[in-house]
Every structure is written in structure tokens, then in C-alpha cells.
Amino acid sequence: MAQAIELQKQRLQFEMVKNKIEAKSIHFSYQGVEILKNIELDVKEEEFLVLMGPSGCGKSTLLRLIAGLEQPQKGDIIVNGVSSTQKAPDCGVVFQDYSLFPWLSAKENIVLALKQKFKGKKTKKELQHLAGEYLELVQLGLSIKKYPGQMSGGMKQRAAIARALAFGSDLMLMDEPFGALDPLTRIYLQDLLLEINRDQKKTIVFVTHDADEAIYLADRIVMFSVGSAGTYTTSVDVPFKKPRNRKKMLASREFTRFREHILNIMNQGLIDNLEEQHEVGLDGEGI
Numbered sequence: 659m660a661q662a663i664e665l666q667k668q669r670l671q672f673e674m675v676k677n678k679i680e681a682k683s684i685h686f687s688y689q690g691v692e693i694l695k696n697i698e699l700d701v702k703e704e705e706f707l708v709l710m711g712p713s714g715c716g717k718s719t720l721l722r723l724i725a726g727l728e729q730p731q732k733g734d735i736i737v738n739g740v741s742s743t744q745k746a747p748d749c750g751v752v753f754q755d756y757s758l759f760p761w762l763s764a765k766e767n768i769v770l771a772l773k774q775k776f777k778g779k780k781t782k783k784e785l786q787h788l789a790g791e792y793l794e795l796v797q798l799g800l801s802i803k804k805y806p807g808q809m810s811g812g813m814k815q816r817a818a819i820a821r822a823l824a825f826g827s828d829l830m831l832m833d834e835p836f837g838a839l840d841p842l843t844r845i846y847l848q849d850l851l852l853e854i855n856r857d858q859k860k861t862i863v864f865v866t867h868d869a870d871e872a873i874y875l876a877d878r879i880v881m882f883s884v885g886s887a888g889t890y891t892t893s894v895d896v897p898f899k900k901p902r903n904r905k906k907m908l909a910s911r912e913f914t915r916f917r918e919h920i921l922n923i924m925n926q927g928l929i930d931n932l933e934e935q936h937e938v939g940l941d942g943e944g945i
């Protein structure tokens with residue numbers, strides 16, 4: 659009961675907070691192929707929002723639209739009160755392709771982000787020192803001189819995370835950032851990200867296929883499903899108070915039940931989609 663009241667309080671606090679992102683009636687197609695249809699999404703300031711859904715349903719596309727890297731054909735995306743069609747928002751991004759500059763070492767990649775952030779206010783030596791600290795934070799302190807071509811997928815991913823953190827924006831967009839990591843590094847970085855979300859008050863939009871990861875990190879999970887009328891979303895608040903104790907949470911019956919609930923929503927989306935495809939197939943074959 660006390661836990662439920664506490665959660666309700668947390669949710670009410672969130673509802674009073676301003677929206678950091680407002681995606682309104684978003685339609686987006688690649689070369690005439692519709693990817694997102696009439697998507698609505700609000701993200702509160704300081705919220706940790708996780709996006710889940712089947713491969714190809716448009717999660718990365720939505721992140722690219724929020725980052726201002728693509729423009730919706732219809733609708734608008736407002737970040738910090740400004741339309742992303744007018745100005746690309748200030749945000750740190752970690753995409754699946756690592757997005758590091760291959761001709762710069764790990765350290766030089768981070769220094770570049772720091773230069774953008776401090777705009778001449780720090781000396782070269784200070785920037786290099788700070789870059790080293792960010793790389794240590796993601797456990798790359800021994801690889802600062804390596805070029806992306808000399809790093810493993812997991813190392814590149816960590817360098818990309820360090821760069822996004824160094825950039826210093828209060829909004830982070832992260833597309834499966836921990837997918838290529840070994841389990842221990844993944845756990846370490848999940849906890850680091852939660853700490854950053856809490857202490858530095860960053861808003862985080864994070865894509866993952868891993869339900870345990872989603873539940874451990876998120877304040878709210880938005881699931882994408884693909885139906886005949888286009889992509890639709892289901893939003894679910896995560897009913898575990900933060901800070902969370904990983905071990906206790908994973909071992910609890912409430913966690914198992916909630917995980918099932920999330921997977922049921924995802925599976926229902928897939929089943930509906932398959933049934934619709936089947937009906938279309940039957941009609942087409944004239945049976």
C-alpha cells in the first residue's frame with residue numbers, strides 16, 4: 659500500500675512537470691513507404707522513457723526525427739518549446755552505428771564534443787584531461803589513443819556514450835546503446851545512466867529490445883505495434899520506485915508479473931499484425 663501511494667505521488671509529480679518533447683501527429687515515410695502514421699508522444703523533463711517494439715517498426719526513425727536529423731512529412735516535434743523543423747535541438751545522441759569520427763582517436767572524438775560544449779572557455783590541456791575522465795567513466799581509460807577502426811563494437815559503443823555525455827546536453831537520445839556490450843559492462847553502464855538521469859537531471863529516450871533492461875531503467879515504457887492502420891503505441895508506467903535495487907527487483911514476484919504484462923502487450927501487437935496479414939493473404943488468394 660505504502661509503495662502504491664509513493665508511486666502515485668511520483669507519477670503526480672511527473673504530470674506537473676513540463677514536457678521536454680512533444681511529438682504531435684507525426685507522419686513519416688521513406689521514399690513513399692509509410693513508417694510512422696499519426697504518432698503522438700510526450701516526454702516529461704527528467705523522464706527516463708524507453709521505446710520498445712518489433713524490428714523495423716520505426717523506433718530509430720522516431721529518434722532521428724526528435725534529433726532533427728529527419729523531418730516529418732506531417733505533424734511537428736517540439737523540443738524545449740521549439741519546433742525541430744526550425745532548429746535541430748541540442749541533444750546528445752548514441753545511435754547504433756556508433757557515430758564516431760573514424761579519423762580521430764577516442765580521446766580526440768571526446769575533445770571535439772567538449773570544444774562544442776565549452777566554446778573556447780577551456781584550454782587544450784583542460785579539454786584533454788576532461789576527455790580522459792569521460793573515457794574512464796565508460797571504462798575506456800586504457801584505450802584513449804585508439805581509433806574507432808582499432809576498437810571492438812562494444813568499445814566503440816562506450817566511446818560514443820562518453821561523447822554524448824561530454825556534449826553535456828540535458829537531453830540524451832540513445833538507440834540500443836548497450837546492445838553490443840558484455841553483461842558486466844552493460845550492468846555498469848545501466849547504473850551509470852540511471853545515476854546521470856537522477857543527478858544531472860537529464861531527460862533520456864532510450865531504445866531497447868530487452869524487457870529486463872527496459873523495466874530496470876524506465877519511468878515509462880512506450881511500446882510500438884504495427885497494425886493495418888499504421889504504427890500505434892501503448893504507454894505503460896513502470897510500477898517500481900526509484901532508486902531500484904536490481905537484485906531485489908529482478909527476484910520479486912511483482913517484477914515477473916509486470917514483465918509478463920509488457921511481453922503480452924508486445925506479443926498481442928505481433929499476433930494482431932500476423933492475423934491481419936493472414937486475412938489479407940486469404941482475401942488475395944480468393945479462398
Ligand SMILES: Nc1ncnc2c1ncn2[C@@H]1O[C@H](COP(=O)(O)OP(=O)(O)OP(=O)(O)O)[C@@H](O)[C@H]1O
Binds near residue numbers: 693714720
Ligand atoms: N534511410 C532509409 N531509407 C529507406 N528506408 C529506411 C531507412 N532507414 C530505415 N528505413 C526503413 O524504415 C523502417 C523503420 O526502420 P527503423 O530503423 O526506424 O526501425 P526500428 O524499429 O528502429 O528497427 P530495429 O529495432 O531493427 O532497430 C524499416 O522498414 C527500415 O527498413
